[in-house]
Amino acid sequence: MSASSDDPRLRMIGVRKRFGATVALDGVDLLVQPGEVHALIGENGAGKSTLMKILSGAIAPDEGRMYLDGQAYRPVSPLDARRRGIAMIYQELNLAPHLTVEENVMLGIEETRWGLVLRRGPMRQRVLAALAELHHPDIRPDVRAGDLSIGARQLIEVARALVTDAGIIVMDEPTSSLSQEDTAHLFELIRRLRGRGVSIVYISHFLEEVQQVADGFTVLRDGRVTGTGMVSQTGAGRIIEMMVGRGLDEMFPRVDHHVGGVVLELDDLCGEPLPRHVGLRLCRGEILGLFGLVGAGRTELLRAIFGLAPVQSGRITVAVAAPTLTTDDGATPSRRLSQGVGMLSEDRKAEGLALPMSLADNITLSRLNAVGRWGFLNLSRQRQAARRWIDRLDIRTRGPQQTAWDLSGGNQQKVALARLLHQDADILLLDEPTRGIDVGAKVQVYRLMGELAAEGRAILFVSSYLPELLGVCDRIAVMRRGRLIDVRGASEWSEQDMMAAATGGGA
Amino acid sequence: MSDPARPTGVSVGPTRVRQLLNALGPLLALVLIILGFAAASQIRNGLDEHRFLTERAAHSERSGRAAGPVPSAWQCIREHDNRFLTVNTFRATGNQTVSVGIAAMGMTMIVISGGIDLSVGSVIALTSVMTAWCLQRGSPPGPAVVAGLLLGGLCGLANATMITRLKVVPFIATLGMWGIARGLAKGIAAEQKIDAPAHWLGTHILVRQPNPPWLLVSPGVWTMLLLAAVVWAMLRYTSLGRHVFAIGSNEATARLCGIRVERVKLQLYSIAGLCTGLAGVMQFCRLTVGDPTTAMGAELDVIAAVVIGGGSLSGGEGSVFGSLIGALIMAFLRVGCDHVGVPTWVQEMVIGAVIVLAVAVDYIRRKSTA
Numbered sequence: 097m098s099a100s101s102d103d104p105r106l107r108m109i110g111v112r113k114r115f116g117a118t119v120a121l122d123g124v125d126l127l128v129q130p131g132e133v134h135a136l137i138g139e140n141g142a143g144k145s146t147l148m149k150i151l152s153g154a155i156a157p158d159e160g161r162m163y164l165d166g167q168a169y170r171p172v173s174p175l176d177a178r179r180r181g182i183a184m185i186y187q188e189l190n191l192a193p194h195l196t197v198e199e200n201v202m203l204g205i206e207e208t209r210w211g212l213v214l215r216r217g218p219m220r221q222r223v224l225a226a227l228a229e230l231h232h233p234d235i236r237p238d239v240r241a242g243d244l245s246i247g248a249r250q251l252i253e254v255a256r257a258l259v260t261d262a263g264i265i266v267m268d269e270p271t272s273s274l275s276q277e278d279t280a281h282l283f284e285l286i287r288r289l290r291g292r293g294v295s296i297v298y299i300s301h302f303l304e305e306v307q308q309v310a311d312g313f314t315v316l317r318d319g320r321v322t323g324t325g326m327v328s329q330t331g332a333g334r335i336i337e338m339m340v341g342r343g344l345d346e347m348f349p350r351v352d353h354h355v356g357g358v359v360l361e362l363d364d365l366c367g368e369p370l371p372r373h374v375g376l377r378l379c380r381g382e383i384l385g386l387f388g389l390v391g392a393g394r395t396e397l398l399r400a401i402f403g404l405a406p407v408q409s410g411r412i413t414v415a416v417a418a419p420t421l422t423t424d425d426g427a428t429p430s431r432r433l434s435q436g437v438g439m440l441s442e443d444r445k446a447e448g449l450a451l452p453m454s455l456a457d458n459i460t461l462s463r464l465n466a467v468g469r470w471g472f473l474n475l476s477r478q479r480q481a482a483r484r485w486i487d488r489l490d491i492r493t494r495g496p497q498q499t500a501w502d503l504s505g506g507n508q509q510k511v512a513l514a515r516l517l518h519q520d521a522d523i524l525l526l527d528e529p530t531r532g533i534d535v536g537a538k539v540q541v542y543r544l545m546g547e548l549a550a551e552g553r554a555i556l557f558v559s560s561y562l563p564e565l566l567g568v569c570d571r572i573a574v575m576r577r578g579r580l581i582d583v584r585g586a587s588e589w590s591e592q593d594m595m596a597a598a599t600g601g602g603a
Numbered sequence: 604m605s606d607p608a609r610p611t612g613v614s615v616g617p618t619r620v621r622q623l624l625n626a627l628g629p630l631l632a633l634v635l636i637i638l639g640f641a642a643a644s645q646i647r648n649g650l651d652e653h654r655f656l657t658e659r660a661a662h663s664e665r666s667g668r669a670a671g672p673v674p675s676a677w678q679c680i681r682e683h684d685n686r687f688l689t690v691n692t693f694r695a696t697g698n699q700t701v702s703v704g705i706a707a708m709g710m711t712m713i714v715i716s717g718g719i720d721l722s723v724g725s726v727i728a729l730t731s732v733m734t735a736w737c738l739q740r741g742s743p744p745g746p747a748v749v750a751g752l753l754l755g756g757l758c759g760l761a762n763a764t765m766i767t768r769l770k771v772v773p774f775i776a777t778l779g780m781w782g783i784a785r786g787l788a789k790g791i792a793a794e795q796k797i798d799a800p801a802h803w804l805g806t807h808i809l810v811r812q813p814n815p816p817w818l819l820v821s822p823g824v825w826t827m828l829l830l831a832a833v834v835w836a837m838l839r840y841t842s843l844g845r846h847v848f849a850i851g852s853n854e855a856t857a858r859l860c861g862i863r864v865e866r867v868k869l870q871l872y873s874i875a876g877l878c879t880g881l882a883g884v885m886q887f888c889r890l891t892v893g894d895p896t897t898a899m900g901a902e903l904d905v906i907a908a909v910v911i912g913g914g915s916l917s918g919g920e921g922s923v924f925g926s927l928i929g930a931l932i933m934a935f936l937r938v939g940c941d942h943v944g945v946p947t948w949v950q951e952m953v954i955g956a957v958i959v960l961a962v963a964v965d966y967i968r969r970k971s972t973a
Contacts (some may be wrong), residue, residue, distance in 0.1 A: 152859075154858075154859060169883055173863075174858065174859050174860065174861045175861025175862070175863070176861075177861075178860075178861050179861075184859070185860070189857060190851065190853070190855070190859055190860075192848070192849045192852030192853040192854040192856050192857065192919065193852055193853065193921030194848060194851070194918075194920055195845070195848055195852055195919075196851040199845055199849075203846075203848075203849055203856070203857070203862070204857070204861035204862045205858040205860075205861070206842040206847075208841070208842050212842070212843075213840055213841055214840050214841060214842055214845065216840075254862075259909065273820060342963060371753030412827075501616070503925070533624070
């Protein structure tokens with residue numbers, strides 16, 4: 097495969113990429129040797145995914161050069177990249193839910209007779225071989241991908257990379273929804289692939305995983321390389337410093353706040369199909385973290401509380417205005433809003449914001465009557481209100497009339513938060529509020545959460561990122577398969593305990 | 604080890620079984636509709652006969668002649684020959700289905716890919732007018748048919764070009780073509796019907812009595828079935844077919860997997876256009892004139908057929924067999940209502956209700972099996 101033995105498998109030099117106002121990559125270099133497992137480390141939004149999308153031909157860089165085995169490489173399309181031996185396993189699941197496992201694995205690389213008729217037999221063999229290599233012969237190739245569990249779907253993505261004779265396999269957070277057993281199988285597979293001379297770019301922010309499996313590493317922060325070296329020769333603390341670029345106290349600013357009376361109580365809450373039998377209390381002035389793997393039912397829990405998902409049985413009690421807890425049935429989002437509950441969606445682009453609308457509209461949308469009367473809007477008051485939140489949250493924008501499209505991820509998230517504040521919600525349900533935003537914006541969000549708690553608001557904070565939960569929350573609850581496994585004070589948890597509770601792997 | 608996060612590969616039976624079940628739903632509906640109309644026809648004819656016999660008996664009594672006993676209404680209903688469940692009804696309905704059924708084959712592919720084509724009715728009119736126009740100019744039937752087909756394919760290609768190059772969503776692009784094709788049809792026909800010698804197109808394709816008789820149904824119906832088989836094989840056994848499903852299921856994934864989405868759409872809409880062209884030729888065979896105002900609103904019949912047959916307008920789902928059944932359901936509803944004497948305005952309401960019902964029932968059924 098290689099032209100000469102001393103050429104690296106992959107060399108990327110000075111890669112730059114901008115999206116609108118955001119600089120995603122600012123001159124990134126990456127070097128991967130044949131048969132090396134190279135960890136690409138960084139926070140969400142550091143530019144890892146963008147870099148890999150450039151490698152896989154999904155997007156074109158603005159500047160920079162790439163070489164594969166010493167030869168210039170400039171993919172024009174994902175197909176082109178696949179032909180050059182680059183296989184991608186994306187973080188967000190990329191399956192066609194209506195197609196079967198086999199059809200998904202072979203998508204785009206179907207074997208045909210005369211370039212027309214599918215050769216089903218040989219394709220079936222390749223798929224079965226790949227599934228066997230993953231230790232999952234139990235996944236049937238003719239089951240629809242949409243019917244599989246999240247973990248199985250992730251394995252299908254891995255199988256997709258295995259059936260091609262790839263020289264480089266990029267794995268973007270491949271273990272984020274795998275069980276410990278499957279993670280172990282995957283690591284074993286990675287070692288076997290490395291033995292065959294396959295290079296693997298392993299993207300993760302779980303340092304323990306990186307230390308287990310990777311040879312070399314490159315750290316990205318805010319679109320720049322902040323460090324590179326061998327994993328075995330570098331301490332975990334040093335790598336964290338490269339990732340975060342500051343000490344941990346600066347990362348998670350503490351604002352003093354005091355926990356008061358119960359404002360939200362869940363009693364044996366069952367959704368359709370998740371969550372299962374969840375009982376939980378949230379207090380005034382408290383930040384309660386909620387951790388779990390993909391599919392654990394955290395988002396479903398939030399949506400059930402907010403009236404967006406059906407409640408099968410159980411009770412949700414909201415007590416913001418009334419001093420005593422009152423029971424209510426048949427919640428709808430508008431009812432919840434009037435009770436002082438606000439939700440921040442994890443899907444900012446599709447659900448959280450109306451991207452084509454202005455910031456002013458987005459911020460005031462859930463409480464328009466605050467800026468108007470009798471159904472008419474007072475546009476100057478709307479702008480004033482928006483401007484107030486823009487200042488308070490330090491949203492970088494040209495003004496309230498700008499559309500939400502043009503903002504960077506972090507600023508978009510602040511707009512979504514500003515809506516909750518404008519709405520004056522006392523109970524804030526925040527679903528992955530720091531996903532995909534840069535480190536600076538994260539710190540601002542953490543500080544804001546602390547300030548809100550100090551004002552006596554209650555925050556339910558869903559996150560998949562262990563350090564931020566440990567750094568910000570008063571208490572943390574862990575969910576697994578729809579059930580609430582454990583709730584403890586933040587100081588009584590460690591990252592390992594939380595992972596073990598979330599995966600059911602035992603402490 | 605009972606690891607809770609362990610993925611399981613099995614939750615529902617294999618796809619093929621499910622596909623079969625999905626197709627059986629519409630088939631069952633079709634059978635019910637046919638039986639329903641047969642029963643209605645039986646009752647109506649029996650009652651008519653009963654009334655006729657009663658009146659005749661009364662008449663003969665008045666004129667002093669002896670009248671035989673009049674059978675009861677129930678006896679009349681039971682003993683009457685059913686006029687609906689006849690070979691001729693089926694042949695006629697088959698012939699009525701051909702145009703919508705053929706266009707539905709193209710629409711099935713488009714719906715599976717997550718698109719829609721609103722221009723079908725207009726393109727049917729345009730291609731039937733084109734065929735008539737060629738024949739009027741003295742062209743033999745063969746080339747006239749080819750001209751109709753190619754014009755249909757061209758319309759499909761134009762739709763695809765608007766969608767892939769101008770990035771206009773299918774709904775709007777084909778809405779544009781809906782106007783353009785209708786206008787062009789009227790222009791070619793100078794806003795009148797084109798009378799043309801139909802040759803064998805008029806006498807052999809959509810006839811009531813197929814010649815030779817061993818064909819059982821008209822050559823037009825055979826054309827539809829053959830086309831259905833071809834499209835079915837294309838969707839199931841070729842990479843193009845699989846890519847069509849992939850694009851409808853998740854276009855971003857399809858692109859990441861290296862599928863040339865634009866090219867697939869180009870091919871897809873062109874093939875669908877050819878189908879519509881063929882539907883237009885069939886329309887000419889049925890009318891034996893080129894009528895630029897024909898097939899008004901046919902696109903909705905075609906879309907309804909696809910959706911009744913299990914197609915999902917959000918893409919990724921649809922079946923050739925189902926669409927064919929859907930087209931037959933639409934045709935049988937019309938023929939049956941006519942046969943039983945239901946007024947047109949009621950017919951339209953019935954058809955509307957059936958479309959909504961079919962999709963709602965399908966949704967409930969899927970939810971319960973999932």
